Amino acid sequence: MPDCCVQGFEWDGTPVGRETKLADLDAYVTGSNDEVALLLIHDLFGWTFTNVRVLADQYAAEIHATVYVPDFFGGEVIEPEIVRDFARLRQLDMPGFLARNSKVTREAEILACARALRARYKKVGAVGFCFGGWAVFRCGARSHDPPLVDCISTAHPSMLELDEVENINVPVQIMAPENDPMFSPELKETCNRVIPSKGLPYDYQFFPGVEHGFAIRGNRHDRAECDAMVRGIGCVVAWFKYWLHLKGT
Structure with missing residues (x-):
């Protein structure tokens, strides 16, 4: 997995949850x-x-939803200071970290959380960033009957595979930065070809001039990245407001 998945900026703010x-x-x-x-x-x-956590707070307030952020790494944490420290970043054992937190290891926990929310709430959505990108597609797979979630959204997904795209069965939103080795032009083209062919509602948002990680680790002091972040938040809020509140009411 490229360095872009652990580069970026830590935001100011105090979580309220x-x-x-x-x-x-x-x-x-x-x-x-x-x-x-x-x-x-x-x-x-x-x-x-x-x-x-700050982003979850904003979603909760603007979408009018209860937002859950479970620990899908078994208590393991990458220190946030690494996000700006290239020397420490190079020392990370990323292959080992990803092996301990593989799809095979974490999928059951992710689906269990989606099931727990489905049992308790009338409407459920899932949004994922980077590592969470493939996971929201698994939550929205056609193998779940009834569906675990009503819709999904992802920004700059990582480790997303063709079969996950082909098996999606709920409305999909994708926020795609122009420069992203994890969400390549070929994979973007695949999503834009396969998802509409299924007759599913699909919202593809392209963000020119920004890179992988912009939606969750963007630089608030860089005008282009800040504008993309603000636009991205607005896209997610509007998407879930419709599918979790307006649709079917």
């Missing part, structure tokens, strides 16, 4: 809607990363 349990996993939860839930699947910095 609390820690709880979801499907026997530690989880951050924020918001207080008893009917609408959003499962946020984190990137490589995990569930304690300030950025992911």
Whole structure:
């Protein structure tokens, strides 16, 4: 996995939610809607990363949903300071980390969390960043009957494979940066060809001039990245407001 998956910036802000349990996993939860839930699947910095918690708070407030960020790395945390420290970044045992947190290892936990939310809430969505990208596609797979989630959204997904795209069975939103080795032009073309062919609602948002990680680790002091981040938040909020509140009401 390229360095882009652990590069970026740590944001300012103080999370306002609390820690709880979801499907026997530690989880951050924020918001207080008893009917609408959003499962946020984190990137490589995990569930304690300030950025992911601050973003969850904003989603909870603007989408009007209860947002859960479970720990899908078994308590293992990449220190957030590494996000700007290239020397320490080079020392990371990324192959070992990914082996311990592979799809085979973590998929059952991710689906268990989606099932727990489906059992409790009327509407459920899933949003994933980087590592969480492949996972939201698994949550929305056609093998789940009834569906575990009502819709999904992902920004700069990593490790996404063709069969996961082909098996999707719920409305999909993708936020795609122009420069992204993990979400290549070929994979973008595949998504843009396969998903519409299924007759599914599909919202593909292209972000020129920015790179992998912009939506969860972008530089708020860089005008282009900040604009992309703000636009990305607006896209996610509008998507889930429609599918979790307006659609079917």
